[in-house]
Amino acid sequence: MSEFDYDLFVIGGGSGGVRAARVAAGECGASVGLAEMDRYGGTCVIRGCVPKKLMVFASEYGAMADEARAYGWDMTSGSFDWSAFHGHLTSELDRLEAVYRSLLKNSGVETFDARAEIVDPHTVKLSTGETRRAKHILIATGGRPVRPEMSNAHLGMVSDDIFHLEKLPKSLLIVGGGYIACEFAGIMNGLGVEVTQFYRGAQILRGFDEEARGLVAESMRDRGIDLHVGTNVLEMGRKGDASSGDGGPGSDAAMGMPAQERDHGAGVDEAGDGPIRVKSTHGHERDFDAVLFATGRVPNTADMGLAAVGVELGRNGQVVVNEYSQSSVPSIYAIGDVTDRVALTPVAIREGMAFVETVFKGNPTPVDHDLIPxxxxxxxxxxxxxxxxxxxxxxxxxxxxxxxxxxxxxxxxxxxxxxxxxxxxxxxxxxxxxxxxxxxxxxxxxxxxxxxxxxxxxxxxxxxxxxxxxxxxxxxxxxxxxxxxx
The missing domain is CATH 3.30.390.30 (FAD/NAD-linked reductase, C-terminal dimerisation domain)
Structure with missing residues (x-):
C-alpha cells in the first residue's frame, strides 16, 4: 500500500490550480486531490477578469446612443439598471463555477471544499479535520487586495467588494493608479457614477510606456473622470462621526480589528451608512458615497504553515520558487499570483502546464516569462x-x-x-x-x-x-x- 493518498494535492481552485490538477489527472493518470476554501474559478472567474470585463461591456453601452445618432439612428440614451445587470452577472459566475467543478470531476480529481494547511512536506490538514498525504503539493492560492495602513481604512472597499454592491454609489473615490484602479474608474464612470481618482505618483500606470499612459490619462479626464495625480488620502471618516481622526472611536485601532480581518469585505457592509469625508494630502475635503482602495495585492500565504515546514517566503509573503516553480522544499511547488512573479491568469495557467510537464511527464520545462502580451x-x-x-x-x-x-x-x-x-x-x-x-x-x-x-x-x-x-x-x-x- 502506498504511503501517499495522492500523487498530487493542489491547494487552490483558481485557473492555474484547476488546470494543473485536471491535466495531471486526465492526461497523466495521476491521483489528484484539490482543496478550495472559497469558490472554484478563483480571482479571475469569480472576482477579477471575467466579471470585470462584463462590467466593462456594460459600461460602454451608455455612449453608444450618442454615436449611433451621428450615423442616422433614432436612438435615445436610457438609464442603467444595476440590479438587473448584477443578477445576470451572478448567474453567469455561478454557471462558470459549476463548469470548473465539472472539469475537475470529469478528470477524476477529488475535491474538498475546505481550507488547507501544510503540516509537513507531504501532508495537508483540511479545515474539516481530515489530513491527506501526497507525493507532491502544489500551492495555487492566488492573492488578495489589501487596504492601506491608515485609520478608518475599513470604511473603504477593495476590488473584491465591487461585485457585491447592492446598488451603485452616486459618487466614488478610487485610490490608486494601477490597472485595477484605472479599469474600475472607467467602468464606474461609464455606469453613471461620479468618479474621482487619487494617485500618489506623478502619472498613472507606473511601469508602462510613458507616452501610452499619458494618453490613457488624458482620455480618462476627457470622459469625465476627475483624476488627481500626486495626491493621496490623508484622513477619512464618516461625516459627522468622531471616528474621522486617528484613533477615534470608529477607527480600526479603537475597534481592535486585526489587519487581516480588515482586508475583507468591510466596505460593502458600510457603503450605505452615510457619506465618507475624505481629506487629501493637498488639504481639500470632500464627501463621497463610497471609497475604493486599489492600492495593492498580497499573496495568499498567511496561516498555511509554510515557514514552519521550511518553505522560503519573500518580502511580500510570496512563495519563492525556481524556474520550475519548485519551492525550497523539493516536494512543494507553487504557481500563479502566490509566487508574485507575473500576476496574470494566462501566466498562471502556463505555469501550471509547465509544472505538469516537469513533474508528471518527465520533461523539465522552465516557465517562460519573457515578452508576455x-x-x-x-x-x-x-x-x-x-x-x-x-x-x-x-x-x-x-x-x-x-x-x-x-x-x-x-x-x-x-x-x-x-x-x-x-x-x-x-x-x-x-x-x-x-x-x-x-x-x-x-x-x-x-x-x-x-x-x-x-x-x-x-x-x-x-x-x-x-x-x-x-x-x-x-x-x-x-x-x-x-x-x-x-
Missing part, C-alpha cells in the same frame, strides 16, 4: 507587449515609430478622442522590442502583435506586411519613418 481594459483599452520606450533606451539605442490619430468611427460622430500605435525598434538588430496600442479593442490587436514580437520580427517584417484597410491597426505596418531616436 497584456491588455488594460481602460477606456480606450491599452495593449502592450515587450519593452516600453523608457526601458528600451536604457538597454540599447532605439528608434521610435509612433502615430496618434482620431479613428474613423468616432471621428465621424464628432469625437475628439485619439488612439495611438507605437513600435520600439532596436537600431542594431532591427527587432521590434515593444509594441504599445491605446485604442478601442487594443486587447484584441495586441494578442496578434504579440505573436510577431515573440517570434523576433523586425521592423522590416512589419513593413513587408500589407495593410488591412480601412482599419486602425493598419497603422502598425504603415509607419515608415521614426519620430525620434534614443
Amino acid at each position: 497584456s491588455a488594460i481594459f481602460t477606456q480606450p483599452e491599452f495593449g502592450t507587449v515587450g519593452l516600453s520606450e523608457e526601458a528600451a533606451r536604457d538597454q540599447e539605442p532605439v528608434e521610435i515609430y509612433c502615430t496618434s490619430f482620431r479613428p474613423m468611427q468616432s471621428a465621424f460622430a464628432g469625437s475628439d478622442e485619439r488612439v495611438m500605435m507605437k513600435l520600439v525598434v532596436s537600431k542594431e538588430s532591427r527587432k521590434v522590442l515593444g509594441c504599445h496600442i491605446v485604442a478601442p479593442n487594443a486587447g484584441e490587436m495586441i494578442q496578434l502583435a504579440g505573436i510577431a514580437v515573440k517570434m523576433g520580427a523586425t521592423k522590416e517584417d512589419f513593413d513587408r506586411t500589407v495593410a488591412v484597410h480601412p482599419t486602425m491597426s493598419e497603422e502598425i505596418v504603415t509607419m515608415r519613418n521614426p519620430v525620434r531616436t534614443a
